Amino acid sequence: MKKITIIQPDDWHVHFRDEEMLKLVVPETDKIFGKCIVMPNLVPPITNNSMAIEYQKRIKKYVKKSLKTYLTIYLTENTDEDNLLTAFKEKNVFAVKLYPLGATTNSNFGIKNLESIMSVLSTMETNDIPLLIHGEDTDPKIDIFDREKYFIDRTLSKIVDRFPSLRITLEHITTFDAIDYIKLNKNIVGSITPHHLASNRNDMLVGGIKPHLYCLPILKRKTHQEELIKVAVSGNEKFFLGTDSAPHEIALKENHCGCAGVFNTPYTIQILAQIFENNNALNNFEKFVSIHGSKHYKLPINKNKINLIKKDIPIKFVNKLKINDTEIKIYKPSFDVFWDII
Ligand code: DOR
Ligand code: ZN
Secondary structure, eight states, X not given: OOEEEEEOOOEEEEOOOSHHHHHHHHHHHHHHOSEEEEOXXXXXXXXXXXXXXXXXXXXXXXXOSOOEEEEEEEOOTTOOHHHHHHHHHTTSOOEEEEOBTTSSTTOTTSBSXXXXXHHHHHHHHHHTOOEEEOOOOOOTTSOGGGHHHHHIIIIIHHHHHHOTTSOEEEOSOOSHHHHHXXXXXXXXXXXXXXXXXXXXXXXXXXXXXXXXGOOSSOOOOHHHHHHHHHHHHTTOTTEEXXXXXXXXXXXXXXXXXXXXXXXXXXXXXXXXXXXXXHTTOGGGHXXXXXXXXXXXXXXXXXXXXXXXXXOSSOOOOOOEEEETTEEEEOOOOSSOOOEEEO
């Protein structure tokens, strides 16, 4: 039986939500990961220092192992720069999240007018505060499959030109346009989700629509998926794991207007081990899941290790997480996974 030992991985993009959901999902991340960056798109969003402090306390109640949770502030057109700086200097907030208005779940306080955030971005550049971006152009004239490319051309390139030293993560990238752009520009890195590596739009749409694969940015065609896999397994240090694990109740996904998000935390590492092995790149697995992100964010690499073994038969996926009346579907790819964490 094959066995590998790697540095404990990190999740550089996760949604914990609040209340009951928090109770259900924080322990799942805590079981596996050493560090994580937590998204701020709650209702209402985390927009200032005191909200971040309170949210961190609610999260911490469910951390039983050693998970370190780094919080983000939701950038609005009215973000208070002094408050942000205080939050950052007091280490209550680690980074700032930019959602274009209407791009995804709870993005209705997002950014429409880029000029309105130039001053905050300049402060962030000066103080080395990382900017995390949901990179999709929400102009209704643009086809949903082209939103990432247009965002790069029309918005990201302007931010990068104006603030060349700002450390930017283009999150959950889905296209070769994003890969190319990141490779060519200093100070920009990309996070990649397990579901964008393991699935493509055919998985979501052929043979009946699969609402549990609906996420934003939407799954793209296979050629993009192949490029994502290629760069993830390549060992390029500009690319690393951000699961974008985004729980929604099953009833809200299996719906006439289902919401976007894939909950993938429990099997992310096992799925990725399989993808890296399938591409003869297990030697780069640890870099992608445990090293590159810490380097970009200037954080210490985890001291703990985890062990994975390759089974003779495929692992069995648990279908759902459940607490009281809340049920969440767990992501499962269409291929067999033989790797398990022990
Ligand atoms: O699919 C997604 N779900 N993409 C996002 O950007 C947000 C997330 C959520 O919060 O549900
Ligand atoms: Zn997200």
